[in-house]
Amino acid sequence: MTREAATVLEIRNVSKSFEAVQAVRDVSLSIRENEFFALLGPSGCGKTTLLRMLAGFEKPSRGEILLDGKDISPIPPNRRPLNLMFQSYALFSHMTVRGNISYGLEMENLPKGEIQARVNDILETTRLTEAANRRPAQLSGGQRQRVALARALIKRPRVLLLDEPLAALDKKLRESMQLELKRLQNEVGVTFVVVTHDQEEALVMADRMAVLKDGVLMQVGSPHQVYEHPNNKFVAQFIGVMNFFDGETVDGGVKVKDEVLLGAVPPELGRGQAAAIAVRPERLEIANGAMPADHNRLSGQVVEIAYHGLDVTLSVRTPISEQAILVRVSANASDRFKFAAGQNLDIVWSATHSRIMAS
Amino acid sequence: MQTSRLQTAVLIGPGLGWLALLMVVPCGLVFVLSFFERGVYGGIDYVFNFGNFARAIDPLYLNIFFKSARIAGLAALIALLIAYPAAYAISRAPRRHQTPLLFLAILPFWSNYLIRTYAWIVLLNREGFLNQGFELLGYQGEPINMLYNDGAVVLGLVYNYVPFVILAIYSSITRLDPEIWEASQDLGATRFRTFYRVILPQTVPGIAAGLVFVFVLSIGNFITPDLLGGGRVQMVGNLIYDQFLTARDWPFGAALSFVLIGIMMVLLFLQAVLANRAQGGGRG
Numbered sequence: 190m191t192r193e194a195a196t197v198l199e200i201r202n203v204s205k206s207f208e209a210v211q212a213v214r215d216v217s218l219s220i221r222e223n224e225f226f227a228l229l230g231p232s233g234c235g236k237t238t239l240l241r242m243l244a245g246f247e248k249p250s251r252g253e254i255l256l257d258g259k260d261i262s263p264i265p266p267n268r269r270p271l272n273l274m275f276q277s278y279a280l281f282s283h284m285t286v287r288g289n290i291s292y293g294l295e296m297e298n299l300p301k302g303e304i305q306a307r308v309n310d311i312l313e314t315t316r317l318t319e320a321a322n323r324r325p326a327q328l329s330g331g332q333r334q335r336v337a338l339a340r341a342l343i344k345r346p347r348v349l350l351l352d353e354p355l356a357a358l359d360k361k362l363r364e365s366m367q368l369e370l371k372r373l374q375n376e377v378g379v380t381f382v383v384v385t386h387d388q389e390e391a392l393v394m395a396d397r398m399a400v401l402k403d404g405v406l407m408q409v410g411s412p413h414q415v416y417e418h419p420n421n422k423f424v425a426q427f428i429g430v431m432n433f434f435d436g437e438t439v440d441g442g443v444k445v446k447d448e449v450l451l452g453a454v455p456p457e458l459g460r461g462q463a464a465a466i467a468v469r470p471e472r473l474e475i476a477n478g479a480m481p482a483d484h485n486r487l488s489g490q491v492v493e494i495a496y497h498g499l500d501v502t503l504s505v506r507t508p509i510s511e512q513a514i515l516v517r518v519s520a521n522a523s524d525r526f527k528f529a530a531g532q533n534l535d536i537v538w539s540a541t542h543s544r545i546m547a548s
Numbered sequence: 549m550q551t552s553r554l555q556t557a558v559l560i561g562p563g564l565g566w567l568a569l570l571m572v573v574p575c576g577l578v579f580v581l582s583f584f585e586r587g588v589y590g591g592i593d594y595v596f597n598f599g600n601f602a603r604a605i606d607p608l609y610l611n612i613f614f615k616s617a618r619i620a621g622l623a624a625l626i627a628l629l630i631a632y633p634a635a636y637a638i639s640r641a642p643r644r645h646q647t648p649l650l651f652l653a654i655l656p657f658w659s660n661y662l663i664r665t666y667a668w669i670v671l672l673n674r675e676g677f678l679n680q681g682f683e684l685l686g687y688q689g690e691p692i693n694m695l696y697n698d699g700a701v702v703l704g705l706v707y708n709y710v711p712f713v714i715l716a717i718y719s720s721i722t723r724l725d726p727e728i729w730e731a732s733q734d735l736g737a738t739r740f741r742t743f744y745r746v747i748l749p750q751t752v753p754g755i756a757a758g759l760v761f762v763f764v765l766s767i768g769n770f771i772t773p774d775l776l777g778g779g780r781v782q783m784v785g786n787l788i789y790d791q792f793l794t795a796r797d798w799p800f801g802a803a804l805s806f807v808l809i810g811i812m813m814v815l816l817f818l819q820a821v822l823a824n825r826a827q828g829g830g831r832g
Contacts, residue, residue: 244730244734266734267736267737267738272735273731275730275731277727279727279730279731280731281731281732281750282750283750283752292732292745293735293736296736297736340735341734341735344735
């Protein structure tokens with residue numbers, strides 16, 4: 190996505206406190222037309238509170254929420270053109286699938302014929318036609334999830350809010366539903382805002398994502414930006430796995446004990462500041478003869494080998510870090526080197542893969 | 549951990565034994581009794597026949613059944629209308645207030661049923677508190693007769709059973725997924741439509757349990773009609789009581805009891821069916 194789409198939803202300096210607890214602190218975000226936006230963070234980071242404020246079930250203590258440029262805070266949830274898919278799905282157990290889905294349109298007092306046509310349409314899209322006359326208790330977990338989705342989508346919301354939409358499904362189903370959700374979003378052309386605690390889910394599904402911690406917005410960007418260029422240690426650790434070396438900044442890198450590790454120092458960090466240099470396990474390689482000048486090289490000893498099938502993760506102890514460094518090697522490399530615990534080896538990485546951040 | 553058959557038997561034994569000894573055996577005795585005849589000098593003639601049941605559906609007694617059903621039905625309906633809003637309000641109150649409120653609702657049970665019923669006599673009789681109150685407010689005519697009629701019996705029954713209905717409905721409301729209120733609102737429903745379309749239908753099991761409870765306890769009740777109906781309002785309970793203790797016609801009393809038990813069984817069955825259907829019909 191190179192072209193900047195119009196902003197649909199704007200969150201401006203929103204804070205929310207519950208008695209003594211500050212759930213959301215001064216968050217500002219813009220969500221664009223037709224994007225799949227993920228709110229990511231550990232439990233208790235305020236992401237669900239933020240979503241409930243968008244839906245209208247909580248009022249911001251401070252700040253405002255604009256939908257298409259208009260403040261929606263005085264509008265009650267039943268008149269907001271936003272719909273929420275609940276984590277528990279909150280299906281109406283006494284109604285059939287069809288009854289659940291048509292409910293929202295009946296509340297709009299639409300003509301019967303139109304309701305029926307739209308319900309049939311969405312049943313088709315969500316592949317629920319066969320189950321239309323069943324009750325929620327008679328459905329599988331995946332079907333129930335699709336009913337919840339259909340029930341919210343049929344309202345043609347400006348923005349669809351999804352609270353942990355895949356959390357209740359088992360792992361296999363969750364993976365296929367991630368792609369299914371993306372397909373549906375493309376098909377219906379509605380802006381999606383998804384709350385999730387699962388970083389992998391956010392990386393796979395989202396066009397852009399926001400990472401929250403303790404109610405504070407840590408970083409916003411595309412999955413690629415957030416993964417490759419984390420702003421801070423929390424984001425770097427929360428999303429994926431990261432190796433850190435703590436030291437202080439020098440020209441063109443970070444001095445860790447007696448070793449200078451090369452990497453681009455961000456402009457906001459001056460010289461001589463406490464900083465961490467970070468590198469992803471998949472960017473590390475095992476030294477095999479000569480190496481280019483802009484590479485870092487560290488010698489170490491293998492302490493543990495974890496076999497994943499797809500690849501192998503080595504834990505390597507180095508003299509400059511207390512924690513073992515994780516190195517991810519391909520199955521091919523693993524076959525070639527025949528690693529064993531206790532073995533000494535050198536690990537190398539290009540300075541372009543170093544990330545330097547305040548510690 | 550899997551419980552063994554022996555463990556199950558040991559655990560269930562006392563309860564089952566109690567039921568068998570004090571419920572099934574007496575019921576069986578009453579059932580057998582209902583097919584015999586009253587002896588000339590009281591006692592029982594062991595001659596097998598269906599005479600007692602034929603007599604029980606005689607219009608004279610059938611009318612008492614109908615009247616009892618009408619009073620019990622009215623009591624159940626009024627109790628429901630009072631209890632539902634109360635239960636709803638309690639379930640929507642802040643969590644820390646719910647237990648004290650429920651405690652207040654069942655507080656009357658801490659005093660004796662008879663005493664509570666006598667208290668209504670003190671309130672309702674011609675020289676009672678209510679009539680004195682009306683006089684103080686300037687009412688000049690004859691004291692109003694509020695006691696010893698159907699209304700007083702219904703009032704007594706409603707008063708006694710409302711707390712049960714509150715509990716039944718409260719438990720069925722609190723069993724609902726709290727997110728369905730919000731889901732309904734989110735889909736565009738007002739509070740009223742949410743209640744009417746989502747909450748009310750899902751609490752049908754609680755409503756049915758409450759109604760059946762009041763009805764079953766009321767139709768067999770003999771203390772309240774005796775005290776507040778003043779002997780003028782005869783209900784099945786009084787009739788059975790009289791057969792056993794005054795007329796000394798045990799076989800006929802037993803037959804009447806069995807007709808009553810039959811009615812209750814049908815109602816409990818209907819309630820179970822209704823509850824099952826409201827749960828989404830299980831699988832099928």
